[in-house]
Every structure is written in structure tokens, then in C-alpha cells.
Amino acid sequence: MNDKKELKRELLLPGDLIEDEGVKPGRGTFKRDGKIYAATLGIKTVRSGYVNIAAQSGRYDPKKGDRVIGTVTDVNSSIWMVDLNAPFPAVLHVNDVPWRVEFGDTKRYIDVGDAILVKISNVDELKKIQISMDEEGLRKLNNGQVIEIAPSQVPRVIGRKGSMISMLKNYTDCRIYVGQNGRIWIDGPLEGQYVAVKAIQMIEEKAQVIGLTDAVEEYLKAETGKVLEVDKENV
Amino acid sequence: MADEDVKLIDEKGIRLDGRRFDELRPISIEAGVLKRADGSAYLEWGENKVLAAVYGPREMHPRHAQNPSRAVVQARYNMAAFSVPDRKRPGPDRRSVEISKIMSEALEEIVFVEQFPRASIDVFVEVLEASAGTRCAALTAASVALADAGIPMSDIISSCAAGKIDGQIVLDLGKKEDNYGEADVPLGMVPSSGKITLLQMDGNLTLEEYKQVMELAMGACKKIYQLQRDALKRRYSTSLKNFEEMADDTEEV
Numbered sequence: 001m002n003d004k005k006e007l008k009r010e011l012l013l014p015g016d017l018i019e020d021e022g023v024k025p026g027r028g029t030f031k032r033d034g035k036i037y038a039a040t041l042g043i044k045t046v047r048s049g050y051v052n053i054a055a056q057s058g059r060y061d062p063k064k065g066d067r068v069i070g071t072v073t074d075v076n077s078s079i080w081m082v083d084l085n086a087p088f089p090a091v092l093h094v095n096d097v098p099w100r101v102e103f104g105d106t107k108r109y110i111d112v113g114d115a116i117l118v119k120i121s122n123v124d125e126l127k128k129i130q131i132s133m134d135e136e137g138l139r140k141l142n143n144g145q146v147i148e149i150a151p152s153q154v155p156r157v158i159g160r161k162g163s164m165i166s167m168l169k170n171y172t173d174c175r176i177y178v179g180q181n182g183r184i185w186i187d188g189p190l191e192g193q194y195v196a197v198k199a200i201q202m203i204e205e206k207a208q209v210i211g212l213t214d215a216v217e218e219y220l221k222a223e224t225g226k227v228l229e230v231d232k233e234n235v
Numbered sequence: 236m237a238d239e240d241v242k243l244i245d246e247k248g249i250r251l252d253g254r255r256f257d258e259l260r261p262i263s264i265e266a267g268v269l270k271r272a273d274g275s276a277y278l279e280w281g282e283n284k285v286l287a288a289v290y291g292p293r294e295m296h297p298r299h300a301q302n303p304s305r306a307v308v309q310a311r312y313n314m315a316a317f318s319v320p321d322r323k324r325p326g327p328d329r330r331s332v333e334i335s336k337i338m339s340e341a342l343e344e345i346v347f348v349e350q351f352p353r354a355s356i357d358v359f360v361e362v363l364e365a366s367a368g369t370r371c372a373a374l375t376a377a378s379v380a381l382a383d384a385g386i387p388m389s390d391i392i393s394s395c396a397a398g399k400i401d402g403q404i405v406l407d408l409g410k411k412e413d414n415y416g417e418a419d420v421p422l423g424m425v426p427s428s429g430k431i432t433l434l435q436m437d438g439n440l441t442l443e444e445y446k447q448v449m450e451l452a453m454g455a456c457k458k459i460y461q462l463q464r465d466a467l468k469r470r471y472s473t474s475l476k477n478f479e480e481m482a483d484d485t486e487e488v
Contacts, residue, residue, distance in 0.1 A: 011471055011475055013391065013467055014345075014389065030347070030389065037389070039389065040386070040387050040388075041383070041467060055385045057384060057471075058384055058385020059292060087292040087293050088354065127351065127352055127353070155481035156481050158481075159481065207473075
């Protein structure tokens, strides 16, 4: 959609003054003496009255509501400790999983090393992260593989209105889930997985190429030998 | 103390390496040179070569060193064994422990540490080649690496030294000038606000001389700030290009 926000894109560095009038400080900004400044290196975006800085690098910053892929690092009788690639470990409690787990029976359901698709249900001021699996679509990831990319590249892998990700799925016949924390789960025929991994690496490396979607489609066509033109309605 | 034979400035006011009193050595900075670190920078400053890497914010170990209300910035300054003409004995020594400490304290001033309770932000600076002024070079590189790592901070720190040689106030002392000069004052500051985050002095200055030194060094910091910004902009200039092709928010699967 071309709403009124078709401003010039601007790369800001920490400490840069944001001169827009009548906006509120959003993510990646800070306010000092009534003026708004950029706090992280990134691209300025304005949405619903807030200026945000879309970070172009850095670790995953956990946000409530994000769907992420975690790996279990520790289990005890009522919780699982989960690594989300964030600065802080996350806790999954037995009450937040879709099964009825007897006390001390946690290991039978999820064990150390398992990959799970979860939602961040809360991040408190002390940055304690609570996650939940008790929701439609959230589950333990039994098959396939998980790869990692920089969290800042996640929007590129998804693409405008999901264009990139649906293209990847259609060409490779794989099920793909991109967690907001930069972990990507891929499952499907082995050749498809291989191509998908290569394509995602290409997206990450060539993030700055103009017309990236077309370049990736070119690659997918060459690798899979498929011709798909039906998919334009998705855009 | 000075070796009387060494003349550091000639009659025309030209220094040993051909600079005038207010000239910096040539500086080049490149951001994002290391793939495995969260952020990095490589800096050449005259004959100094410095590499900085940033990791984090990440969970801090050992646990007892965690601060429950904010992140800890841990900088480590280290000189390579081959960084100086005579082999430097590897490992931390009195000097590098001191520099690590003052760098950590300087960087903590700009990082929004309250946003990451219990975490640590680790900054590693390796001096590959040293020729006077490495602590300024290290701090300058470290703050570029921090910005490259996407860490929230209020500004970028720039650093530069000034001092006194042969009775004259000069900027950015070289190796010989440092060894045979009368005073050396390394300064680290936030150029936009003028806030000083690092200040040391080796040697003696009168109050008047000190004021001149500060003015000279602060002016130079502003120039260095521009170089730091340019390095970061160069690194990320391409990020803007296909921004329109990206998903704009938390978009579905």
C-alpha cells in the first residue's frame, strides 16, 4: 500500500537527531530534552505516529507476541529452559504446553536439544522471557532442519507481503517457518531443503542487491527446473 | 628527561613526520570486518593498526558478576606480541589492564546499559601494530564496532590525544614525540554533546597549556567523529537499497 509514508529512506546512526514533527519515539530511539534521537544504527520508518529505527545488525531483541524457534537447553520437573538466540534465556512452563504433563514427566515430551516453535507471551522489565506453546500452530519441530540467519535479515527472507517466503515454498516443496529470532525451520524433500538453504544464504549475502526477489527466483528456477507463474495473485 | 639531541620540531614548525602542530596522522576506518562477531571495526591511525570486535548483549558469566539492573560493558585491550619492535610479552600487564578499565568506563557512558539487565557487552580490541596513541585508536575503533553491533547507545565516542613537545602544544603525538616530549593528554569525548568520557595526562602542563591542549584535542575529535560516521555509513549504505522489498512488520509465516 502506498500510504502517505513514502518518505525518503534514511540511514541513521546512534545519536542522530530525528527532526520529524509530531511523532512519538518508538523502537530504537530515545528522547532527551524534548527531542528524539536514534539509539541504534538503522533505517528510519514512521508508522502510526511513531518513529522506529529498523536495526540493520545486532542480536535478537525479544518482543511480546513474536513467534520464534528455540532450542531446549535444560529440563527440570516443571520447566524447560530455552535458548532463543536472545541476550537472555527463556522459560517454558508445563502449563504453557498443549499436553497435560505430570510433574517430573517433562523429559518425555520435550528433551534437551529439541527445537520448538513458540510464542513469546511476556517480557518483563527485568527481561525475563516467558514463552508459550499452547496456541494454534505452535509445536515441537520433529523433522527437518533449523538454520540461522542474522535477525535483521528476517524481513528480507519473508519479503514484501510474504512474497519471498511463499516463492521459496512453492519452488522447493518445503515447509518453511521463519522465526523472528533469525532461526528458520525447513522440512521437505532433501533436494528441496538443499535448494532452500542455498537460497536463504543467498538472500543473506546479497541483501543489498536491487531486485533481490527476482534474482532469487532466477536461482530457484535454475535449480529446481520448475516454472511457476500462477503465484502472482499472492502479491 | 629529554634527550637533548632529539629535535622534535624544526624552525619552520614542521614535526619529525612532516606534520604541522595541528595535524592528525592519516586515519582510515572500516566497519564490519569480522563475520563471526556481532560488530567489528578495523582502524589504521598513522602506523597504528587496531582491530575491535563486539559480542553481545549476552548472558554474563560468571553469574556473580552480573548486575541485576543493567548490563556490564567489558572491554579488553590487548597488544599483540608482534605489535612493537621488541617482542611484547603476551598477556595482560599493568598497562593493558588500566586501558581496558578506562575503556570500559568510557563506553558505559554511551551504551544504554539499563536495557539489558544481567547481560554483558564484550568489547575486544587487539592492537596489531602500535606506534603511540593506541588507547585513542582503540577507543575510536571500539565505539564504531559497538554501533556496528546494533547496540543501543546515545552517541559515538571519538578519541584523540594532544600534548606538548619542545615547548609547543601539538596534536596527536607520534612515537618519538611521545617518548621525548613533555606531556601527552589522551582524550575521549562525545562530540555532539561535548561530554568527556576519558581523560588522562602524562607529564606536566600549566593551566594555560592544558586549556590549549584540550581545545586542540576536542577539535580533532570532531574530525574523527566524521570519519567514524563515514565508515558506518559506507558499511550500511547498501542496506537502504532493497528496503522496499522487505516485509514491513511481523508478517506471517
